[in-house]
Amino acid sequence: MHSSLAIRMALELKLNMEVDSSSKKKYTWLEKEIRRRTWWSLYLNDRWEIARGDLCWIQDIDCRIYPPASDEIWESISSIDDQPTNELPYTPNELIVVCSSSPFLEGIPFRSLFGAMILLVRLFAKVAEYRRAMVVKFIRPIPVPPLEGIDLDDYFMKLSNAFKKWQSWLPLWAQEITPIDAAESRLPTRPWDIASIHVLYNTTLILLYRCKLLVPRPAIHRNLITTDLYRICKQSALAVTEILEMIMAVNPHFHYIHPMCGLYCVYHSAEMMLATVCLLREGEDDLKLLQMKLGRYLIALQNMSKCKFYI
Helix, strand or coil: CHHHHHHHHHHHCCCCECCCCCCCCCCCHHHHHHHHHHHHHHHHHHHHHHHHCCCCCCCHHHCECCCCCCHHHHHHCCCCCCCCCCCCCCCHHHHHHHHCCCCCCCCCCCCCHHHHHHHHHHHHHHHHHHHHHHHHHHCCCCCCCCCCCCCHHHHHHHHHHHHHHHHHHCCHHHHCCCCHHHHCCCCCCCHHHHHHHHHHHHHHHHHHHHHHHHCCCCCCCHHHHHCHHHHHHHHHHHHHHHHHHHHHHHCCCCCCCCHHHHHHHHHHHHHHHHHHHHHCCCCCHHHHHHHHHHHHHHHHHHHHHHCCCCC
């Protein structure tokens, strides 16, 4: 209820739109940036509602505002009248692309990790839409299915390619996870944010490929473990385990990790790891390793009950 009320208030204040140059009120750079960050924070929170099975209030076409500025520029502003000198200029095309319903925002530069998270959460919403359409098609038909008239195989390929592009566009310092205590001093943003974005990325991959792997089939069988879809799901689940182990080494209760990237993502990644363990037979090489990794997931979920999240 509070989220929908905040969104309605933001739309009333036109926070979803760039300030008109003809406006009587003249906004400073900082005021414009705060408007952008406020709107995109509401957008992220709205897309998280999908994890609970709720519908989104914000439509992509509502987002007629530029992505947030880079973290370096944001941190360099110390007063309301400061003006950044090295900001990458915005282009009108960025607004056109942001408003589109495409699975990926072609041509939008990653100005910040915040911007990368926005694009990733947008992909998360598109994957949720694809998953609902697959369930409706193969399990529970309804009169007006989601993504009606769209070739779901083609849509799956677009989403798959979008993930590859998203990962390749990440800054080099954010593409790999290093031990968090050692990363504190050399990264231009908080290591918890980098860990969270990689957990969400790998979990969303699992949600996409697991749906393609399992929904069209009436039963789970061992032949699935020979497919590329299964291999990607397994690799992503193992990647999440490695990130969890790094986090727990210095932050066992997952403080500062967004609950969405914590409980929801860890639960669904653990579910994939459990399915993997169930598909293997006693004596197979990977079984003991995966059972140990599954145990790490269970410890992480238990520890998250004491998590305190701070913005």
